Amino acid sequence: MSGIAATAILKEEVDIVIPTIRNLEFLEMWRAFLEPYHLIIVQDGDPSKLIKVPQGFDYELYNRNDITRILGPKAHCISFKDSACRCFGFLLSKKKYIFTIDDDCFVAKDPSGKEINALEQHLKNLLSPSTPFFFNTLYDPFREGTDFVRGYPFSLREGVPTAASHGLWLNIPDYDAPTQLVKPLERNTRYVDAVMTIPKGTLFPMCGMNLAFNRELIGPAMYFGLMGDGQPIGRYDDMWAGWCTKVISDHLGFGVKTGLPYIWHSKASNPFVNLKKEYKGIYWQEELIPFFQSVSLPKECTTAQKCYIELSKQVKAKLGKVDEYFNKLADSMETWIEAWEELNPSGAPKSDALPNGSAK
């Protein structure tokens, strides 16, 4: 499918979700690619601060007051003062595809010097099947100029629907605080011209900086957890969502792709601040990974919602003993699904969730 066709068809089916825009350059930089699309901005901090959105963008802006107004007693499941609040945008969207991006991510260039239309590549990834059951050595067989190689079983060549597309970053790599501290000058300059399906049964570290997904297939699993204000941990919001998304995609027979598109990650966050946010996560993850690697979901879990509720129970049963935090997180996972079902009754659009800053 050509890029032009992909983006033209999908204009009305895509929302761009951005957690707080502190950087005025950000939207100007992306104007050529994102102006045609609808933006949902979720402000993570003080609601009295005003976010200036440049002329011409079609957007909704939600702050903490909106979250409280719309979700009422369920609002506690949305993180405060943390970019994890972006998942509120996933909840409110009524579109099929979500592209979420951070405000320190700019347009990258490919090796020929051409500006990369990240959204277009994400849509190509999401619109073509995934191949989680067998590895194709020439990577995504659905890209132009390539195919399945000799020895790839024909019965698996139809592929499965793609639930998520995980894009990468040139310049500042997505390192944890210890690696940032050890390698402060390392920059990612390697443009790897590949998209690939992460095999079934394999977990990966999903970064929320440059991420797209099919909301109908996997939206309910894209909960970014409890981070930031009042929580003992930060910078694991996207990781949590990624592990949940991957085990649920594996169970439901969907694929997750990683690779292209690249964005230009402009700014390394402060490694000392990051260390403070991460340090519990760094040892908790040693127990979380074996947990997610051994998660088994029953056959009755036929939707992402059902899978997620079941997962929340297993989190409580098996991770509650790691730390009390996981009991709270498990409760929030349930609340999140309740909110999802309230705001997305059989997929019908919800009109009473008007944002405070709608430009429409």
Next chain:
Amino acid sequence: MSGIAATAILKEEVDIVIPTIRNLEFLEMWRAFLEPYHLIIVQDGDPSKLIKVPQGFDYELYNRNDITRILGPKAHCISFKDSACRCFGFLLSKKKYIFTIDDDCFVAKDPSGKEINALEQHLKNLLSPSTPFFFNTLYDPFREGTDFVRGYPFSLREGVPTAASHGLWLNIPDYDAPTQLVKPLERNTRYVDAVMTIPKGTLFPMCGMNLAFNRELIGPAMYFGLMGDGQPIGRYDDMWAGWCTKVISDHLGFGVKTGLPYIWHSKASNPFVNLKKEYKGIYWQEELIPFFQSVSLPKECTTAQKCYIELSKQVKAKLGKVDEYFNKLADSMETWIEAWEELNPSGAPKSDALPNGSAK
């Protein structure tokens, strides 16, 4: 590790195994990179035909008569009139690392126009650990300029020993006959600057054109089966070896990498001839893949040899009913291990296997 260091250290630990050289240009093209190494050439057809090896190369040449002389009644396990005979070279080698390459594979260039030293990249891949238990989104974390990303468990960052390095091909892609017929003009022009570990539990189609491995770790699994003269199937020799290698590597805790280096694959083989060789494989593989995906090896299998013997039993028990061929193949797998143990007693060098064309 720098490339120069890698190749200097390893000169005495590497054998280059080539199945028949029909193409005189081949070795000239590789002279700069391969002349310092020892070659083992295994002639696949008529022993009376003379293979001319250019001046300056250090080589041993084995033909069918040598195979019969050296293996005696076990010689039947080595394919005749098929490049699968290359595994005889793996058996005879006494080196730690093997690089095997086909005579229609030339030196490729990277995007900067520099000639690619395939062997050097293979050695880098083999000398650095693999990461089969969790996917790193910036690919091989042991390459220069990259590392493990945020969310990668620290306990897994040591990695595991790398058993095999699977290189790729520019120009003619490694397609099966049906794909060759459907896309006769497709060429691989995409240089993907990545090396990655194929996750544990995931099978892949291993191509023997451009392949390196650690013979001490996984040599006994690199049996290329029964192909060619008198066999009902061809072009599945490397696939078979790859599936066996991968399940055994997974069991023993070794890694398998794919990606760089590229070679330039100059010539597409005849798709009509290929179809004749492949057609049984194309439907058999639909049963082979589920078989290999479900193989479980007992804890007592602590070496590649033991794993391979156990695998041969499971092949006989479960694939014998697919076709009588698999009973014969299972017997040959056992014979192969007997030959391996005879020629490699506790790793001691064997001096009585003199080739007919040694230049030494």
